[in-house]
Amino acid sequence: xxxxxxxxxxxxxxxxxxxxxxxxxxxxxxxxxxxxxxxxxxxxxxxxxxxxxxxxxxxxxxxxxxxxxxxxxxxxxxxxxxxxxxxxxxxxxxxxxxxxxxxxxxxxxxxxxxxxxxxxxxxxxxxxxxxxxxxxxxxxxxxxxxxxxxxxxxxxxxxxxxxxxxxxxxxxxxxxxxxxxxxxxxxxxxxxxxxxxxxxxxxxxxxxxxxxxxxxxxxxxxxxxxxxxxxxxxxxxxxxxxxxxxxxxxxxxxxxxxxxxxxxxxxxxxxxxxxxxxxxxxxx
Numbered sequence: 001x002x003x004x005x006x007x008x009x010x011x012x013x014x015x016x017x018x019x020x021x022x023x024x025x026x027x028x029x030x031x032x033x034x035x036x037x038x039x040x041x042x043x044x045x046x047x048x049x050x051x052x053x054x055x056x057x058x059x060x061x062x063x064x065x066x067x068x069x070x071x072x073x074x075x076x077x078x079x080x081x082x083x084x085x086x087x088x089x090x091x092x093x094x095x096x097x098x099x100x101x102x103x104x105x106x107x108x109x110x111x112x113x114x115x116x117x118x119x120x121x122x123x124x125x126x127x128x129x130x131x132x133x134x135x136x137x138x139x140x141x142x143x144x145x146x147x148x149x150x151x152x153x154x155x156x157x158x159x160x161x162x163x164x165x166x167x168x169x170x171x172x173x174x175x176x177x178x179x180x181x182x183x184x185x186x187x188x189x190x191x192x193x194x195x196x197x198x199x200x201x202x203x204x205x206x207x208x209x210x211x212x213x214x215x216x217x218x219x220x221x222x223x224x225x226x227x228x229x230x231x232x233x234x235x236x237x238x239x240x241x242x243x244x245x246x247x248x249x250x251x252x253x254x255x256x257x258x259x260x261x262x263x264x265x266x267x268x269x270x271x272x273x274x275x276x277x278x279x280x281x282x283x284x
Contacts, residue, residue: 006044007043007044008039008043008044008045009043010040010041010043013036013039013040013043014040014221014222016036016039017033017036017037017040017222017225018225020032020033020036021033021193021196021225021226025191025192025193028192028193028196029051029123030119030122030123030126030192030195030196031050031051031054031103031119031120031123032047032051033192033196034102034103034116034119034196034199035047035050035051035103035104037102037103037196037199037200037203037222038102038103038104038105040218040222041098041102041215042102042104045104050103050104050107053107054107054120054123054124054127055127057081057082057086057124058124058127058128060081061074061077061078061081061124061128062128064077064081065077065128069129071130071145071147071149071152074125074128074130075145075152075154075160075162077128078121078124078125078128078160079159079160082120082121082124082156082160083159083160086110087110088106088110088111088112088117088120088156089110089111089159090111090112090113090114090117090156090157090158090159091111091112091113092113092114095113095206096205096206096209096210097206098203098206098207098210098212098215100112100113100116100202100206101113101115101116101199101200101202101203101206102116102203103116103119103120103199106120107120113141113157113202114140114141114142114155114156114157115141115195115198115199115202116199117156117157118134118141118142118143118156118157118195119195119199120156121143121154121156121160122134122143122195125143125145130145130147131145131146131147132144132145132146133146133189133190133191134189134190134192134194134195134198135153135186135187135188135189135190136186136190136198137168137171137172137175137182137186138172138175138176138180138186139172139175139176140155140157140171140175141157141198142154142155142156142163143155143156144187144189146189151187153168153187155171165182168182168186169181169182193226193227196226197223197226197227200219200222200223200226201219201223203215203219204216204219204220204223207219213240213243213244214244216240217237217240217241217244220233220236220237220240221237224237229260231256231257231260231261231264234253234254234256234257234260235253235254235257235270237249237253238250238251238253238254238257238273241253242277247277247280247281248281250273250277251274251277251278251281254270254273254274254277255274257270258270258271258274
C-alpha cells in the first residue's frame with residue numbers, strides 16, 4: 001500500500017519519543033505520538049503519510065461543518081466520516097496481539113481497540129476545534145467532549161455513540177455483570193500523556209502475554225519516560241530485567257523504587273533482592 005521507506009533505527013525512534021514526551025500537553029499531537037510509539041517496532045513506518053491522511057479526514061469534516069460550532073453537528077460529522085464512510089469499527093478479537101495497540105494498525109485496517117479508536121477520535125475532535133479528553137471506565141476507554149454544552153461522553157468503540165450517565169452504568173453492567181458502580185473518579189479527564197501511557201500499558205500487556213520480555217521492557221522504558229516516578233513500573237521493569245539476566249538494571253530500578261516508595265509494604269523483600277543481586281554480581 002505504501003512506498004518503501006528508509007528504516008528508522010529503534011534508538012532514533014526512542015529519542016523521538018523522548019522529545020515528544022517533553023512537550024507541554026497542549027502541544028502534543030496524539031496520533032503523531034502514538035505513531036512514534038509504533039515506529040520503534042515498525043522501522044519503515046510512514047508517519048507523515050498517516051498524518052496526512054488524518055489531516056485530509058479532518059479537512060473534510062471542517063468543510064462539512066461550514067463554520068458551525070454546534071456540538072451535535074460536530075459529533076455527527078465525525079461519526080459519519082469515520083464510522084459510516086471509512087468503516088472504522090471496534091474489534092477486540094486480538095486484544096493481546098501487540099499490533100492491536102498501534103494506531104498505525106488501526107489506520108491500516110480501520111478496526112481497533114477502544115484506546116486506539118479513542119486516540120484517533122480525540123485528535124480529530126481537537127483539530128476541528130472542540131475540547132476533548134480521554135476518559136476511562138473499567139474495561140472501556142472513552143472520549144469526553146467539553147464546552148458550553150457541558151460534558152458529552154462518546155464511545156468510539158461503538159461507532160461514536162453518545163452515552164448518558166445511565167448508559168455508562170449500563171455499559172459497566174454489561175462488562176461486569178452489575179459488580180461495578182459508576183463513580184466520580186471514572187469520569188475524570190485524562191491528559192494526553194496519560195492517554196499515551198494507557199496505550200503503552202496495552203502494548204506492555206500484549207507483549208507480556210506473549211512472553212516477549214524485551215519488547216515488554218521497552219514498553220515500560222517508554223512509560224518511565226512519561227513518568228520517571230512511577231514506582232510500580234520501576235518494580236515491573238526490575239522483574240523483567242532479572243528474568244533477562246540484566247542484573248545491574250534490576251538493581252538500579254529496585255533502588256529507585258525504594259527511594260520513591262520508602263514505606264512500600266514490600267520494601268524489606270526488595271532490599272533483600274538488591275542485596276542478593278549485588279552479592280551475586282560480586283561473585284561472578
